[in-house]
Every structure is written in structure tokens, then in C-alpha cells.
Amino acid sequence: MLNFLTSTSAAGGLGSTVIMMVLMIAIFYFMLIRPENKRKKEAEQMRGAVKKGDKIVTIGGIVGVVVDVKENRIVIETSADQVRLELEKWAISSNETASENAKAEAKKAQEAKAKAKAAKKAEKANKD
Helix, strand or coil, rough: HHHHHHHHHHHHHHHHHHHHHHHHHHHHHHHHHHHHHHHHHHHHHHHHCCCCEEEEEEECEEEEEEECCCCCEEEECCCCCCCCCEEEHHHHEEEEEHCCCCCCHHHHHHHHHHHHHHHEEEEEEEEH
């Protein structure tokens, strides 16, 4: 009978240990793995959307304008001397042109929202 009691309590301890391990794995997935995969996907989309004329920054800190886009490589022009470099697409850190366009669109949206709010306020004042 003593064996029966100790084996059930040990099984209960084992069950709680397994539950804790599953919980830890789930936390790691949602806190570390999933956000990293999302960042990788966004970076890949950004690199795939690079087009001729975009201003980019490489991982090494080189700033240039894209002159030619190939399947896995890009050619950038880095200065007024028209120095051209051929780089792999994975070396692109950020697309400054896309960032500036996104900021401009956000600003336009904010201004449109403010105008709509002012129009509603003026309309409400006219009704009174």
C-alpha cells in the first residue's frame, strides 16, 4: 500500500513538471521565437521591394542609391564620384526611401484626421 501512495504522488509531481515545461516552451515561443520570425519576414519583404532609385543603408553602414536590381544582388551608387558597388540583397539594413514615404503617408493621414475632426466640430457649432 505504501508503494501505491508514493507512486501516485510521484506521478502527480511528474505531471506538474510536464505542465511547467510545456508552459515554459509556450512562453519562449510567444516571447522570443515568434517576434523574431516576424522581424525576419518583414526584413525579407523590405529587401524584395527594393527598386531602382531607392536610398538604402547596408549592414556595414554604406549609404547609397540603388542603380540596378538583380535577382539576389543590387548595384548601388555611393557618392558624388559615382562609385558603384555590387552587393547581395541580404546586406541591406534599411530602405530610407520607403521609411520616408511611410512617414509622409502617416503625416498625411494624421492631417486628414485633424481636418475631419475640425470639420465635425465646425458642423456641430453651426447646428447650435
